[in-house]
Amino acid sequence: MLNRYKGCLIxxxxxxxxxxxxxxxxxxxxxxxxxxxxHKGHPNHDLLPGQYTDDGQLILIAxxxxxxxxxxxxxxxxxLLRTYTMQKFRYPDGTTFAACKKMEKTGExxxxxxxxxxxxxxxxxxxxxxxxxxxxxxxxELLSACMVTHTHPGVHAAVIGYAxxxxxxxxxxxxxxxxxxxxxAAENMDPMLAGKIANGARIEQTGMPAKDAVSIIGNSSSVYxxxxxxxxxxxxxxxxxxxxxxxxxxxxxxxxxSLLCGAFSGARFxxxxxxxxxxxxxxxxxxxxxxxxxxxxxxxKIPEEESGE
Numbered sequence: 001m002l003n004r005y006k007g008c009l010i011x012x013x014x015x016x017x018x019x020x021x022x023x024x025x026x027x028x029x030x031x032x033x034x035x036x037x038x039h040k041g042h043p044n045h046d047l048l049p050g051q052y053t054d055d056g057q058l059i060l061i062a063x064x065x066x067x068x069x070x071x072x073x074x075x076x077x078x079x080l081l082r083t084y085t086m087q088k089f090r091y092p093d094g095t096t097f098a099a100c101k102k103m104e105k106t107g108e109x110x111x112x113x114x115x116x117x118x119x120x121x122x123x124x125x126x127x128x129x130x131x132x133x134x135x136x137x138x139x140x141e142l143l144s145a146c147m148v149t150h151t152h153p154g155v156h157a158a159v160i161g162y163a164x165x166x167x168x169x170x171x172x173x174x175x176x177x178x179x180x181x182x183x184x185a186a187e188n189m190d191p192m193l194a195g196k197i198a199n200g201a202r203i204e205q206t207g208m209p210a211k212d213a214v215s216i217i218g219n220s221s222s223v224y225x226x227x228x229x230x231x232x233x234x235x236x237x238x239x240x241x242x243x244x245x246x247x248x249x250x251x252x253x254x255x256x257x258s259l260l261c262g263a264f265s266g267a268r269f270x271x272x273x274x275x276x277x278x279x280x281x282x283x284x285x286x287x288x289x290x291x292x293x294x295x296x297x298x299x300x301k302i303p304e305e306e307s308g309e
Contacts, residue, residue: 002296003270004170005130009292011240011266011274012059012126012259014282016052018248019255020044023053023091027214027251033244033275043091050281053255054092055123057083060284060291062145063127067294071131071141077109077148093120093221099149113151119226119256121150125159126263129166130295138163157189158223162260169267179231193224200228204235210246219252226253230260240265240273 021038022028035049044053061079065072083089084100092100095116102112124145132138139160146156161182169178179201186194196217203213213232218225229250237243243265248258266274271289279285 001170002293003272004267005296006289006292007266007269007271007274008130008166008170008263009059009063009126009266009295010271010279010282010285010288011262011264012123013052013056013262013285013288014266014274014278015244015248015258015260015262016056016123016255017050017282018244018262018278019250019258020047020051020053021049022249022251022254025251025254027211027219028249029210029246030249031242031245033241033248033278035278035281047090050278051283052090054090054096054120055256055259056283057088057090058096058121059123059126060288062124063130063288063291063295066127066131067291067298069298071145073110073144073148076145077103077112080148081109093118096120096149110148113147113149115151117152117154117222117224118150119155119158119221119223119253121146121148121155122159122162122223122226122256123259125163125166126259127291127295129163129170129267130292131298132167133171135164135167138167152223154190154193155223157186157193158227160189161185161193162227166263166267169264173268175268179235182231193227196224196228197231200232201235204232210236210250214250214252219250219254219257221253221256226256227260230257230264233257233261234264240269241275244275 018033021036037049038044081100081103095114095118098114099112128142142160146159164185165178165182168181200217217229233247243261247261
């Protein structure tokens with residue numbers, strides 16, 4: 001289980017770092033994942049190969065809070081605002097940036113969310129999936145966390161649905177049950193998102209080439225394109241190396257698409273299945289491995305008869 005917990009969290013950060021130089025570009029597919037540096041003038045041009053984006057920053061902040069115990073929205077908002085005011089965000093999602101700007105202006109830490117369908121808080125799905133076994137509690141706390149920056153119901157459906165997918169996959173190792181959990185959440189919370197996800201799955205079943213699928217599904221920063229595209233890739237490619245290579249080079253919102261694919265692959269097969277030569281060069285890989293262990297231990301309960309109570 002620890003192998004898969006570490007795989008899920010580090011797989012997400014690995015996918016983010018692999019997709020970093022390809023964010024906002026056009027698709028140029030490769031089945032061999034490799035760290036790279038963004039071209040001159042690219043929003044991420046200051047980042048080095050192996051560094052993660054603002055998605056990874058958000059995951060790190062959320063993981064640290066969850067590893068300490070109960071989720072705290074105020075602490076989360078403070079960390080986002082601190083990162084914003086220190087100008088430390090790495091090409092931040094526009095919605096997250098706007099929410100932080102609103103926090104700074106109004107002083108409202110947890111009431112400054114923006115109505116936008118961007119994927120800026122999708123990364124929250126990963127640490128929450130690892131930190132909770134009670135899915136109702138997870139969904140409740142995760143919805144509250146999303147509201148700090150994003151108030152759009154489609155975003156809530158996407159983040160909670162993907163967290164349920166990962167949580168189910170970690171608990172049961174059943175891929176179809178995991179996709180079913182995502183589908184059910186989307187159907188209950190946002191039928192439009194559910195339709196987009198179902199369409200991505202249908203396109204995959206036709207055997208359509210990836211480059212054509214990207215043009216139809218879309219690779220923008222909207223959850224209505226990013227999540228269905230990630231579902232397409234996760235259903236099409238079974239080998240982690242190939243999945244990370246293809247998804248990280250899909251252009252557009254490549255870093256987030258690859259992040260979701262990396263989390264899925266790591267949760268399914270464990271950290272030992274990820275490209276081993278890349279992990280030593282991944283920014284803060286050791287810290288994320290430690291956080292994965294803490295998130296797993298967070299849910300360990302000692303039976304009363306064993307605790308002496």
